Amino acid sequence: MYSSVMTADLSGVQARVIRVEADVNDGLPVFDMVGYLASAVKEARERVRIAVRNAGIRFPAKRITVNLSPANLRKEGTSFDLSIAISLLNAFGYLADEFVKDTMFIGELGLDGSVRGVKGVLAMIQEGIAQGIHRFVVPEINACEGAFLEGIEVYGVLCLEETIQFLKGDICKEPIRLSYESCSREQSYDVDFSEMKGCSEMKRAAEIAVSGRHNLLMVGPPGTGKTMLARRLPTIMPQMSMEESLSVTRLYSISGLLDEKNPVMTIRPFRAPHHTLTPTALTGGGRIPVPGEISLASEGILFLDELPEFDKDTLEVLRQPLEEHRVSVSRVGYSYDYPANCMFVAAMNPCRCGFYPDRDRCHCTISQIQRYISRISQPLLDRMDLCVQTQMPKIQPEHEKTESSAQIRQRVERAVAIQKERYQKEPISYNYQLSGERLEHYCALGSSEQKYMEELFMGQAHSMRGIARILRVARTIADMQGSEKIKEDHLTEAVYFRSMSREYWG
DSSP: OEEEEEEEEEETTEEEEEEEEEEEESSSOEEEEESSBOHHHHTHHHHHHHHHHHTTOOOOSSEEEEEEESTTSOBOSSTTHHHHHHHHHHHHTSSOHHHHTTEEEOOEEOTTSBEEOOSOHHHHHHHHHHTTOOEEEEEGGGGGGSTTSTTOEEEEESBHHHHHHHHHTSSOOOOOOOOHHHHHHHOOOSOOGGGOOSOHHHHHHHHHHHHHTOOEEEEOOTTSSHHHHHHHGGGGSOOOOHHHHHHHHHHHHHTTOOOSSOOSOOSOOEEOOOTTOOHHHHHEETTTTEEOHHHHTTTSEEEESSGGGSOHHHHHTTHHHHHHSEEEEEETTEEEEEEOOOEEEEEEOSSSSSOTTOTTTOOOOHHHHHHHHTTSOHHHHTTOSEEEEOOOOOOOOTTSOOOOHHHHHHHHHHHHHHHHHHTTTSSOOSGGGOOHHHHHHHTOOOHHHHHHHHHHHHTTOSOHHHHHHHHHHHHHHHHHTTOSSOOHHHHHHHHHHHHTTHHHHO
């Protein structure tokens, strides 16, 4: 007999719908699997055989052939096990065609028949929906990943025996359903800007950076609140939309970073990898390509603390992703595109001891200081929109209140709303995405402002890329103040935050 059921697998951050075909005929007892399979998929033959037997079903001595179509695509992973078992049981006659019709099966099988979790279930369900499938049988541990998508039925199963009983109608199971709003309420930040005293200039730079999604570099001695501020940046970013949340959740599902308690990412991600990070871990890839830290920070913050301590090769691979907001990973026969739509924030000391230019405390020589900061190349430095020099915070009077994250977030949301309204007919949403003709159109300057920028460029203080970044930041400052046009004071503040790095890099 012939049988066919649907499943899916992953290729980078994309899912592919795979058809599992099984043919059972008389002949010498053999179990063949074909379809350009990796070792983990070929091993499914033994997992499925033993799992079916332990589910109480006799495995017949027949000539069995299983094909995973399309056969020209290499299949990786263990997500095919459950679909192979169901296809075989359908071909054996244990399950009727109507039980498996228009249903996608995803899951790994244990030898005891248990259905174990796999990565990327959300991406697979989304691809199944795109192909017209609306019924999904997945591992119980992964069932919540797609349960908040509308118009579909997701059923979680614990073992193969339970799956068979459910498909036959011997037991009744309700589809898993979750409310996106309830998931949003359950997740919150455990830090707040009200915990930061003083640091007004740092907070101003942070608010500008978040309002336009600009990259931020903080330079200063240890203990000035650089890391503390960075960890609070997600708390002043606007709440993620459903579309943004789905995009981030999909990446975390593919990376296996979701859990049953938090099946949906509703708060902005904050990734702060250690300085021993490798280039592959940062950008993604590997033997079986997976998203890197810059992709996992999408729609949130990628924070590199102690920036000069990172390997120079690791930092240099950031240059293209920060410009194009995506990562392209090429392998022999394959090419993967990962998103890199994050806000990049970095912190560093001005020298190895950390106290330059305070010569009472810093005893580094000029050559030592130059050698330390030269680990940050000029091209990478050119991609930082704002640079702020941090100072030891002053003691704040007890009666003086510090703004909370909610108060700052209200101002940020107003600036973001202005940008989204302005760019509603454009394929962009934030000022940091302005380039080319859009930059000229939306950052048009008056005569005095134009003269100011010409003098700045003629003085060779900034490159063309630097001028473009100054205009984007000035556009954001104007939006924060509710100004339709960019004025000279907006440009001056943007130049100020852009020029602070010159004290160290010349």
